[in-house]
Amino acid sequence: MSQKSKKSAAGVATPAKQRHYEVIVIGAGVAGIYQIKLLKDLKINATVLDAASDLGWTWYNNRYPGARFDSESYTYGYSFSKELLNEWHWKEKFSGQPENLRYLNYVVDKFKLRKFMQFNCQVEAAHFDENDNLWRLRIGDGRQLTCRFIVLALGLLSTPTLPRYEGMNKFRGRSFHTFHWPHEKLDLAGKKVAVIGTGATGIQLIAEIPDKVGELTVFQRRPNWSAPLNNRPISVEEMADIRSRYDEIFATCARTPGGFEHEPDRRGFYEVSREQRVELWDRLYDGPGFGIWLRNFREIFTDEEPNAELSEYIAERIRQRVNDPETAEKLIPQDHGFGVQRVPLETHYYEAYNRDNVHLVDISETPIKQITEFGIRTSECDYDFDIIVYATGFDAVTGAFDGIDIRGIGGEKLREKWKHGPSTFLGMFVHGFPNLLMPAGPQSGSASTNYPRGIEIGVNWCTGLLKHMSERGYVRADTTPQAEERWTSHVTKMYSKMLMRKAKGWFTGYNSNVEGHEHGKTRYFVYNGGTPKYVATINEVAANGYEGIILQSNSSITSEEVAMTSGGRRSES
Numbered sequence: 001m002s003q004k005s006k007k008s009a010a011g012v013a014t015p016a017k018q019r020h021y022e023v024i025v026i027g028a029g030v031a032g033i034y035q036i037k038l039l040k041d042l043k044i045n046a047t048v049l050d051a052a053s054d055l056g057w058t059w060y061n062n063r064y065p066g067a068r069f070d071s072e073s074y075t076y077g078y079s080f081s082k083e084l085l086n087e088w089h090w091k092e093k094f095s096g097q098p099e100n101l102r103y104l105n106y107v108v109d110k111f112k113l114r115k116f117m118q119f120n121c122q123v124e125a126a127h128f129d130e131n132d133n134l135w136r137l138r139i140g141d142g143r144q145l146t147c148r149f150i151v152l153a154l155g156l157l158s159t160p161t162l163p164r165y166e167g168m169n170k171f172r173g174r175s176f177h178t179f180h181w182p183h184e185k186l187d188l189a190g191k192k193v194a195v196i197g198t199g200a201t202g203i204q205l206i207a208e209i210p211d212k213v214g215e216l217t218v219f220q221r222r223p224n225w226s227a228p229l230n231n232r233p234i235s236v237e238e239m240a241d242i243r244s245r246y247d248e249i250f251a252t253c254a255r256t257p258g259g260f261e262h263e264p265d266r267r268g269f270y271e272v273s274r275e276q277r278v279e280l281w282d283r284l285y286d287g288p289g290f291g292i293w294l295r296n297f298r299e300i301f302t303d304e305e306p307n308a309e310l311s312e313y314i315a316e317r318i319r320q321r322v323n324d325p326e327t328a329e330k331l332i333p334q335d336h337g338f339g340v341q342r343v344p345l346e347t348h349y350y351e352a353y354n355r356d357n358v359h360l361v362d363i364s365e366t367p368i369k370q371i372t373e374f375g376i377r378t379s380e381c382d383y384d385f386d387i388i389v390y391a392t393g394f395d396a397v398t399g400a401f402d403g404i405d406i407r408g409i410g411g412e413k414l415r416e417k418w419k420h421g422p423s424t425f426l427g428m429f430v431h432g433f434p435n436l437l438m439p440a441g442p443q444s445g446s447a448s449t450n451y452p453r454g455i456e457i458g459v460n461w462c463t464g465l466l467k468h469m470s471e472r473g474y475v476r477a478d479t480t481p482q483a484e485e486r487w488t489s490h491v492t493k494m495y496s497k498m499l500m501r502k503a504k505g506w507f508t509g510y511n512s513n514v515e516g517h518e519h520g521k522t523r524y525f526v527y528n529g530g531t532p533k534y535v536a537t538i539n540e541v542a543a544n545g546y547e548g549i550i551l552q553s554n555s556s557i558t559s560e561e562v563a564m565t566s567g568g569r570r571s572e573s
């Protein structure tokens with residue numbers, strides 16, 4: 001692996017001047033940070049490029065009040081270093097954005113990773129050069145870089161989307177997406193604030209700000225199911241106990257489908273009485289985190305009847321918490337059942353609507369017509385605001401991938417290939433795009449789970465492959481069309497068993513603010529087989545010499561064999 005970069009006095013490569021790397025990682029979020037740690041340990045000539053001005057993206061940007069984990073903090077943190085686990089004290093069961101960002105910075109500083117990161121580097125294009133077997137990257141600052149491998153750690157909820165209302169640029173007050181909540185302190189006191197959107201971020205924000213604003217008006221198109229987070233502080237004593245149980249905690253995460261601490265109730269829904277079900281649901285509803293979703297009966301994900309019974313139970317809990325029965329009914333989803341999408345978790349969300357200064361506008365009944373200079377015009381009336389917050393979510397899963405002009409063999413565009421939805425092998429490879437790795441890509445083990453658990457699995461596996469190739473002199477890896485087709489149909493087929501397939505949510509690629517992502521054009525974004533099956537599959541692929549992936553050494557790559565690659569045959573020399 002050549003390392004031609006210039007060295008500074010301290011012996012550290014000066015990345016701005018270096019033009020070629022063995023590996024370029026794009027993205028300095030949770031995935032990119034871990035990836036560069038492993039590459040550094042292997043002494044591979046690598047760098048991280050990130051469009052942002054600092055690391056941590058999700059936790060750097062989402063600074064809206066209420067932004068916090070829905071994963072138990074100690075299951076979200078990295079598991080790779082005992083020392084790190086012993087040093088870090090998670091202060092809350094579900095830690096908030098400032099602490100989460102502090103954590104990522106702590107990790108990067110502890111392992112001295114910052115010097116491998118280059119910020120303000122928007123990757124605009126990445127084209128595969130078939131002759132030199134390299135990726136050629138164009139960066140926003142005008143630089144052209146090359147690398148043997150690119151690792152896309154672009155994030156699956158990293159590209160915010162705004163609605164398409166007329167007049168949005170005419171509003172004279174302040175308006176922004178939750179993702180772009182101002183970094184400086186925003187004075188909300190006495191302000192009339194509008195929040196458009198009641199997804200996961202909207203729910204966190206709406207619950208948090210009623211006592212900080214003058215008036216809060218929530219514009220809701222479709223309600224989402226939500227359940228209590230039941231957050232609480234973690235004392236020094238409790239943290240010591242957690243530390244002593246980390247092995248056990250991560251072992252639990254590894255054997256549960258979602259990569260969380262929550263294990264499904266293995267009793268069959270139909271095998272227990274109604275009283276027993278309600279007893280379980282009462283306990284879970286009052287318990288922490290995703291328990292009510294993931295410690296539940298497995299049938300709630302696949303069988304209409306159990307799902308309907310649970311949904312009615314949750315609806316009743318909402319009715320108990322909202323004083324005005326009409327408002328309560330508006331907050332109860334009618335178009336999908338509980339848990340068919342990732343469940344937003346809340347702290348006093350429903351109680352917010354009991355306050356005199358919080359108002360709910362149902363825009364399915366009175367649609368927003370336009371944003372005016374002074375506020376929002378619905379089909380019914382004009383509302384004046386000081387601040388409009390768009391809690392309108394993300395171009396999920398493939399948004400960041402679409403943001404780069406990625407071209408593989410024969411100039412094929414990834415954006416075009418994935419026009420109607422992604423197709424991958426293991427969520428980590430795309431046929432025709434050699435040496436492009438996605439440790440936490442679409443259809444990988446990450447998207448539907450506790451992300452960092454999935455991310456570590458993906459990064460470990462990709463790094464194992466890089467090591468395998470380096471040790472054997474391979475310079476090129478591409479998956480076969482057959483392997484990609486097999487995996488993608490497997491992912492697609494699994495949707496057919498899940499009630500989720502009918503939901504208008506990001507698991508099915510629905511986003512009315514993104515062209516082509518309308519309802520009815522399902523995109524098979526997430527792998528629903530669960531962490532243990534995913535790990536077993538990818539480990540088997542590796543144990544079988546990376547079956548489904550064609551590995552080639554320099555001498556074996558001739559134009560003839562490039563053609564063979566497309567035909568899916570293996571070539572080793």
Ligand SMILES: Cc1cc2nc3c(=O)[nH]c(=O)nc-3n(C[C@H](O)[C@H](O)[C@H](O)COP(=O)(O)OP(=O)(O)OC[C@H]3O[C@@H](n4cnc5c(N)ncnc54)[C@H](O)[C@@H]3O)c2cc1C
Binds near residue numbers: 051059157403449451
């Ligand atoms: C508000 C919020 C709360 C969440 N809470 C949880 C939780 O509790 N539990 C959980 O498991 N998951 C949660 N998630 C999901 C979360 O995204 C992941 O946990 C995790 O942060 C993803 O890390 P990542 O490295 O994959 O991606 P990101 O943090 O999204 O980082 C991607 C990086 O890629 C960079 N990038 C993208 N395109 C380019 C380009 N063209 N050029 C250069 N750089 C580029 C970005 O700048 C960014 O730094 C949450 C997401 C949000 C939005």
